[in-house]
Amino acid sequence: MNNNLRIIKKQTNDEILARIMKAACRKYDCSMEIDFANGNRTVKFVGTEENKARVAVDVETMLNGGLKASSQS
Numbered sequence: 001m002n003n004n005l006r007i008i009k010k011q012t013n014d015e016i017l018a019r020i021m022k023a024a025c026r027k028y029d030c031s032m033e034i035d036f037a038n039g040n041r042t043v044k045f046v047g048t049e050e051n052k053a054r055v056a057v058d059v060e061t062m063l064n065g066g067l068k069a070s071s072q073s
Contacts, residue, residue, distance in 0.1 A: 004065035017059075018043045024055045024062075 015036045022032040030047025045052050 005063055014041065014043075020062075021055055021059050024058050025051075027058065028054050030055070 015034070018032060018034045018036075022034060025031050025045075025047065028047065028051040030045070030051045033042070033044040033046060035042040045055075047055075
């Protein structure tokens with residue numbers, strides 16, 4: 001049984017992904033400003049480039065079912 005969460009990225013999924021990333025930011029004491037109101041599609045990362053990379057790896061790992069991206073080749 002495959003337990004990976006498969007996400008087909010569409011414009012409507014951008015807000016969901018942004019909110020997942022915002023939650024992951026808490027771990028590294030950084031944040032994301034999200035504005036999807038009134039037709040806006042604004043997401044801004046607030047933190048260091050180092051933390052931005054860490055958040056991206058954490059979210060990618062989570063979405064790949066806990067497998068590290070480098071081990072999926």
